[in-house]
Amino acid sequence: xxxxxxxxxxxxxxxxxxxxxxxxxxxxxxxxxxxxxxxxxxxxxxxxxxxxxxxxxxxxxxxxxxxxxxxxxxxxxxxxxxxxxxxxxxxxxxxxxxxxxxxxxxxxxxxxxxxxxxxxxxxxxxxxxxxxxxxxxxxxxxxxxxxxxxxxxxxxxxxxxxxxxxxxxxxxxxxxxxxxxxxxxxxxxxxxxxxxxxxxxxxxxxxxxxxxxxxxxxxxxxxxxxxxxxxxxxxxxxxxxxxxxx
Numbered sequence: 001x002x003x004x005x006x007x008x009x010x011x012x013x014x015x016x017x018x019x020x021x022x023x024x025x026x027x028x029x030x031x032x033x034x035x036x037x038x039x040x041x042x043x044x045x046x047x048x049x050x051x052x053x054x055x056x057x058x059x060x061x062x063x064x065x066x067x068x069x070x071x072x073x074x075x076x077x078x079x080x081x082x083x084x085x086x087x088x089x090x091x092x093x094x095x096x097x098x099x100x101x102x103x104x105x106x107x108x109x110x111x112x113x114x115x116x117x118x119x120x121x122x123x124x125x126x127x128x129x130x131x132x133x134x135x136x137x138x139x140x141x142x143x144x145x146x147x148x149x150x151x152x153x154x155x156x157x158x159x160x161x162x163x164x165x166x167x168x169x170x171x172x173x174x175x176x177x178x179x180x181x182x183x184x185x186x187x188x189x190x191x192x193x194x195x196x197x198x199x200x201x202x203x204x205x206x207x208x209x210x211x212x213x214x215x216x217x218x219x220x221x222x223x224x225x226x227x228x229x230x231x232x233x234x235x236x237x238x239x240x241x242x243x244x245x246x
Contacts, residue, residue, distance in 0.1 A: 001225060002190070002193055002194045002197055002218075002222070003197070004221075005194065005218045005219075005221035005222050005225065006194075006197055006198075006214070006218045008102075008106065008217075008218075008221055009102070009214045009217030009218040009220075009221065010214060012101070012102065012105060012217060013210070013213075013214075015101050015105070017097050017098065017100070017101040018098060018101060018213055018217070020094075020097070021091060021094040021095075021097055021098050021213055021216075022091075022209075022210065022212075022213045024090070024091075024094055025090040025091040025094070025212055025213070026209060028090045029086045029090055032086060032090075033075060033086070036075065037071065037072060037075040040071045040075070041068045041071055041072070044067045044068055044071060045068070086129065089125045089126065089128060089129035089132075090125070090212075091212035091213060091216065092121065092124065092125035092128055092165075092169060092212075093121055093122065093125055095121075095166075095169050095170070095216045096115055096116060096121070096173065098213055098216040098217055098220070099170050099173060099216060099217075099220045101217075102217050102220040102221065103220065103224075106221070106224075107224055113173050113174055116172065116173065124165075124168075124169060128161075128165045131161060131165075132158075132161055132165075135157060135161060136157070136158070139153060139154065139157045151203060154199070154202070154203070155196050155199045155200055155202075155203075156196060156199075157199075158195070158196075158199035158202055159192055159193070159194075159195035159196030159197070159198065159199040160192050160195060160196075161195070162195040162198045162199055162211075162215055163191040163192050163193075163194055163195020163196070163198070163219070164184065164191065164192075164195070166195070166198075166215045166216055166218075166219040167180075167184050167191045167194075167195075167219045167222065167223060168180050168181065168184055169216075170216065170219045170220050170222075170223045171183055171184065171223045171227075174223075174227075175227075183223075183226060183227060183230060186226075186230065187226045187230075190222075190226065191219075191222065191226075194218060194219065194222050195215075197218075198211055198214065198215045198218060199211075201214075
């Protein structure tokens with residue numbers, strides 16, 4: 001079932017709304033990382049004098065340029081780790097568009113839902129980004145102790161986070177925060193397994209940039225499947241009432 005949900009999401013990548021969210025997420029991510037790099041370069045130019053005397057070397061005028069190049073190199077290196085979590089956070093801002101595109105194609109009989117407020121979306125995206133970075137920093141230390149099981153730990157940790165956050169954000173559209181949390185807790189293992197499936201492509205450069213959009217789409221299918229199972233209905237299009245406002 002999890003693989004089926006993923007394949008449905010993969011088959012819908014050509015949807016213009018999917019591509020729009022993908023390009024917006026990547027564009028905002030690149031803009032943010034570039035902006036941070038330019039800020040650091042500007043700070044170096046402001047703090048480092050044009051010329052200074054170094055022990056054993058004498059007067060130099062290239063220290064600022066050297067630090068600027070080092071900053072660019074450091075940001076390129078860090079971007080390999082930060083690109084996906086930052087893109088995931090930005091994609092969260094437009095997750096509603098992905099979920100709606102999935103529902104329009106696969107669940108056309110569902111009643112419409114009001115869009116979640118921008119403040120709530122932004123708050124959840126920032127929280128998700130913070131947790132993703134913090135947990136992966138802790139896991140980075142553990143990687144040294146698990147040896148050949150490092151990929152398994154990486155997939156398990158990020159699968160737990162991706163499953164938890166994406167399912168929560170998708171389910172909130174129709175169940176509200178409390179209802180989404182209750183359904184997530186009820187099927188936490190299934191959601192973790194689905195999140196792990198999403199985490200495996202994180203190890204593949206370029207492909208990992210598709211994970212935020214594919215994750216949102218996959219968990220939209222997963223949500224409707226689990227909601228139908230929880231309500232005892234075989235058809236996700238049936239049994240829906242007006243969504244809660246809270």
